[in-house]
Amino acid sequence: MRARAAAELVAAALASMLALGWAGRVAGEGGHGGAAPTLTEPPPALPPGFAPYREVAPLGPAFDTDDAMPREAALVHHTRLVARLDEARHAIVGTETIAWTNPASVPVRELYLHLYLNAFKNERTAFLRSRLGDGRGSKMPREWGYADVKSVTLVDGDARRDLRDALERHSPGDxxxxxxxxxTLPDAVAPGAAIVLELTFESKLPDVVERTGWAGGFHMVAQWFPKLARVRPDGSSSHFTFQRLSEFDADFGEYDVTIDAPAGYVIGATGKRISERATAGRVETRYAARDVHDFAFTAWSGAxxxxxxxxxxxxxxxxxxxxxxxxxxxxxxxxxxxxCYGRRFGRYPYETLTVVHPPPDAEEAGGMEYPTLITTGGPSLSPGAVKLTEALTMHELGHQWFYGxxxxxxxxxxxxxxxLNSxxxxxxxxxxxxxxSALALPGVTVSVEALHxxxxxxxGRDDVIARSSADAATAGHYARLVYSRTAALMSSLAGAYGPDVVERAVGRYTRGHRFGHPDARHLLAALDEVxxxxxxxxxxxxxFERGWIDLAVVDAGTVPRRSPKGVFDREGGRETVTTMDASGDHDVWAVVARRGxxxxxxxxxxxxxxGTRRRVRWEGRGPWVRVTAVSRSPLAWVVVDPDHAIALDERLDDNALALSRGAPPLRLLERLTHAGAAATLLTLP
Amino acid sequence: MRLRDELARCGSGMSLLLAVAWLAALAPSLPLGLSLGASVAAWPGGELTLGEPGGVLLLEALRSSARELAVAARLGPAWLCAAALVTVVPQGALAAQLAWPIRLPLLLALATATRRLPSLLAIAAAHLLSRVALVAAAVFFATMTTIVTSSRAGELVVFAIFAVVAAAIACALRLVADVAVVRALRADVGAGDALLDALGALSLRAFSEVLGAAALGAVTFGGAVWLAHEIGARTPAEAAVSATLRAGSLAALVAARAVALGVAARSAT
Structure with missing residues (x-):
């Protein structure tokens, strides 16, 4: 009876599996109701020939050192913020005074304000609606976050004009x-002219979802105040709907920020602490920062x-x-x-740097960069062999140069x-x-380069690297293309053209365009120049074009040099040569292909x-090349890119060809014994 | 009936089961070993190894292995179930035969094992855990000795210590599993001489695991150190010697277990 019951159980399970499979197929065929699937394709990639970098004026070798590097930014705004942290509500009540100077070459009447915290206001925001797969920022907040502008006033001497009604939502298409x-300002602001805006606002932090928020007594207060979008030289603004993969773009300015927090909270912020004043259980800490384009702080009880x-x-x-x-x-x-960064890309110009290591329940606040403030991470007991904390710190520090x-x-x-920062x-x-640099076990090392x-x-070649963050297909795509593929591309360029050349070009770019808001054209121009x-x-x-490469040794061989056999018509008549005289030399040859x-x-x-080796440089222009040489010894093996200089080489198992067949069977035997060992250990009673 | 007789009685059936189990376990191991080796097999002997500084080739080998074994990976749960069956069923059959007071043909033994499904499932989990730990230790050590081609003996010492510790942990888990077998049987059929014999045998077998692991570690470690010092670079000859040593270490492991089982059987009579 029991055996029968077990058999019935097995049969039922099999039937269920079959039914599920069948149901899945039916659903996959779209046999039941619902709207037809929609197709969303990325916007067209930038056409070949984009980035007309040759039109960019050369920087010159003066920027190979720090001497000619700009010492300070052209300040577009002076911003004074007074922020009171309501630690119970995890909210900031603040006032903001912005003295803004039009940096464009044309009059500007429309300004844009980013209220990044509204990304966490409800489930309908562009940020939280994103369907980009798992990864950072993919969880829904347990407690919503938002930013409310209470008032906007245009101040002109003693005259004050309420602009609250002139402020409107403007997320294009959303x-x-x-x-x-x-x-919308009452009047256009002339190039070089200045206005003063006063705002009052309240910002409610979400629990930490991505970058900003609270967890217990920890508050990472970032993207927290109404922030002016950068105004480009042509008068347009760099404004955008804040999406899950979006980061930021802003003008340089000067910040004077007073943070009012409960006594006992540890405060860390962008810039330099210039004063501290205790008042009735609270402390007002004042910070000043110049030549920066953002301001963030942490207020943390128990740090x-x-x-x-x-x-x-x-x-x-x-x-x-x-x-x-x-x-x-x-x-x-x-x-x-x-x-290292200072030597390569220009010295760090600020007096201070704040490093925040968020608590374990706020890991998503880690791994972020703001001017003169970075957040890092890593478990407290992480083994020294795994360089997570080091790599994270190094990456965020690098952002002080790359974007900062x-x-x-x-x-x-x-x-x-x-x-570039990766x-x-x-x-x-x-x-x-x-x-x-990523993992250092005894005998086994893995570098960050290898991981990238x-x-x-x-x-692969799923998409171009040079896309907007809003156009990424998935968060994984974004990470692999933007971070890793750019890094691997730069490594490949350095491997091909010399690390010194690429280092000098990027160094010239970062020094020459310090505080300069460059774009891809300026990077390409620097590479071209150097x-x-x-x-x-x-x-x-x-x-821009999904460039790829696969290097492969296609074939190789050795032909002993000897006198030719055959029938030859010579001056003395036809001669048939049947024997050959070997010279002892060999013609060795190899064909190497470059795909992509x-x-x-x-x-x-x-x-x-x-045992001797000969190395030759191939410029890599055609689809393949034949390499030939005369030697006293036959060819034993051929390797293309023996130093792994081309990180983007898609396969490495075709980079070598061994003409001696002795080694593989023995290696195979060795590995078979490994498999045997595993199998034996698995099955012995 | 004494344990020696029981072992002799069920020996042929168990041998058959173990042979099937070994082959079933080898099936997923082979492509893994081959695909891992393929990345370096193409390179000239002694020129590059998986242990190249920076790990580019090591990660490439893992990447290509993952690609080539994509189908196998998708079948992961199926392999796991198969592994559970081929490891647990023989154990259950053996335990059932040891505990049952009458002769049982093999199929009946299997049915008996199936009848005690809840107990066996718990035992299976412990067994699988112990075996995974053992395999991880073995694969780690084997991979490390394959990767390391320098004469850094100190690093090999670290690997050996890791392997022995991992094996010891696995053996401890195995002992727990064995005790669980006996307890389950005791609960089902009550204590008896055969059960006590089984307990003694299983404990000794656990001891044999330690001996076997030590033998494996000592022989392979000694060989690897010798290779590192005497040969240095990776050559076909080195690979051959390494393979021989590994086969030898396996033989030592099996021999240690056989001796321990023999001792167990003798002590039970």
């Missing part, structure tokens, strides 16, 4: 979103803070208790990073900050940890049977 507001002077910078570290080990590793990364100091448009050209981070992590290579190749048109063109194809649209110079190495 009427439900409230992250992008348009403010542990420490201060250190690192590479000439006053560093303020804020972390949860019992994170001493991680903090020590963070300091080591900062010491290397500040020197050059101030590119993170929303429209995210590869210029995340991508590449820059690789170099500084190598200086910190060598080959094991895998990420870059996993995205490394030549082929380098710049390869970069353009890689960024990226044309990069690469090394080809021939290994001879006597």
């Amino acid at each position: 009427p439900e979103d409230e992250t992008d507001l348009r403010l 542990v803070e420490s201060r250190a002077r690192i590479a000439g910078v006053d560093v303020h570290l804020i972390a949860p208790p019992r994170h001493e080990g991680v903090i020590a590793r963070t300091r080591a990364a900062l010491a290397t990073g500040l020197e 100091l050059v101030a590119t448009d993170e929303h429209r050209e995210p590869f210029l900050d995340e991508g 590449w820059a981070e690789q170099g500084c992590m190598r200086e910190l940890a060598g080959d094991g 290579r895998i990420g870059a190749l996993s995205a 490394g030549g048109s082929e380098l710049a063109e390869a970069a353009r194809v890689g960024l 649209s990226l044309e990069l110079p690469v090394d080809v190495e021939l290994g001879l049977a006597d």
